[in-house]
Amino acid sequence: MNEEHPLNRLFGEAKSHAPHGEPSDFGFETRLRAALPEMTPSLADWIATFSWRFSAATLPLLVAMTVFLAMEQPGWVPEGVSGFVANWSSYLPIDL
Amino acid sequence: MFFFDTTRTRNHVETEIPESEWVDRARKGDEEAFLHLAVTYRPRVWSTASRFARSRAELEDLTQDLFLKIWKGLPSYRSDAPFENWLMTVTVRGCYDFLRKQRRRRESELLVDPQEGRDAVDERSDRARRQRDAWEKVDLLLGHLPPKDRVLITLLDLEEKSVKETAQLTGWSESNVKVRAHRARKKMRTIHDELGLDS
Numbered sequence: 001m002n003e004e005h006p007l008n009r010l011f012g013e014a015k016s017h018a019p020h021g022e023p024s025d026f027g028f029e030t031r032l033r034a035a036l037p038e039m040t041p042s043l044a045d046w047i048a049t050f051s052w053r054f055s056a057a058t059l060p061l062l063v064a065m066t067v068f069l070a071m072e073q074p075g076w077v078p079e080g081v082s083g084f085v086a087n088w089s090s091y092l093p094i095d096l
Numbered sequence: 097m098f099f100f101d102t103t104r105t106r107n108h109v110e111t112e113i114p115e116s117e118w119v120d121r122a123r124k125g126d127e128e129a130f131l132h133l134a135v136t137y138r139p140r141v142w143s144t145a146s147r148f149a150r151s152r153a154e155l156e157d158l159t160q161d162l163f164l165k166i167w168k169g170l171p172s173y174r175s176d177a178p179f180e181n182w183l184m185t186v187t188v189r190g191c192y193d194f195l196r197k198q199r200r201r202r203e204s205e206l207l208v209d210p211q212e213g214r215d216a217v218d219e220r221s222d223r224a225r226r227q228r229d230a231w232e233k234v235d236l237l238l239g240h241l242p243p244k245d246r247v248l249i250t251l252l253d254l255e256e257k258s259v260k261e262t263a264q265l266t267g268w269s270e271s272n273v274k275v276r277a278h279r280a281r282k283k284m285r286t287i288h289d290e291l292g293l294d295s
Contacts, residue, residue: 013230020152023142
């Protein structure tokens with residue numbers, strides 16, 4: 001750092017200054033106590049987190065299921081799609 | 097009434113409980129234990145957050161939000177590191193998020209009158225007045241920096257943290273901290289000279 005620059009003197013003096021004074025004890029604990037229960041995750045939050053965490057594992061499973069169904073029931077998917085799926089399914093690591 | 101003053105005994109017992117026990121209880125969802133920790137660490141969190149808030153009311157809200165983040169993040173705390181280090185890491189990162197969110201809003205707002213609130217400031221000594229003036233100039237210069245640089249300069253030059261500590265608190269690499277801080281100081285010196293703040 002450039003020791004000669006007046007900015008360094010400013011830093012030296014500013015670091016001892018508390019910009020908004022000291023914290024007052026009034027109301028802090030009460031406010032925080034009231035806010036804490038709202039932060040506790042509900043069942044819906046927990047399910048949302050759980051499903052998000054497992055979404056990566058769900059995707060290949062979904063692809064494999066779609067491929068399996070497309071091959072088993074060619075009539076369910078639009079014409080041409082079952083042939084396309086049959087060609088590409090050989091690259092999957094599972095034997096369908 | 098002395099006979100009904102049970103707080104004396106309770107406070108005496110509470111001080112004997114080690115901090116790790118309070119932390120452990122809080123991690124398990126004990127709100128009273130967390131409140132005990134919050135009261136203990138509030139001055140530390142307040143002091144750091146005060147460098148980023150523009151008013152006392154904003155600082156009160158920011159401090160509360162930071163403690164809610166700490167409460168939410170407690171289950172992820174691993175006791176192999178000191179609790180204070182983890183708490184300050186959450187605080188610094190929370191302040192950085194606060195700055196990023198506030199930046200756009202601040203740019204569209206009118207500048208706050210620097211005279212506002214001066215009456216409340218302790219004017220008892222020349223030294224206190226010099227320190228306040230210096231802070232106002234530094235704050236003005238910090239306002240020209242992006243949030244990331246502002247956090248770095250605050251930690252390095254105002255909170256007197258080392259590069260290593262700053263890197264740990266922010267989660268950025270030491271070389272990144274050094275390079276960004278160097279550029280930020282250079283920019284601050286340029287603006288300082290352009291604005292003639294020394295006069």
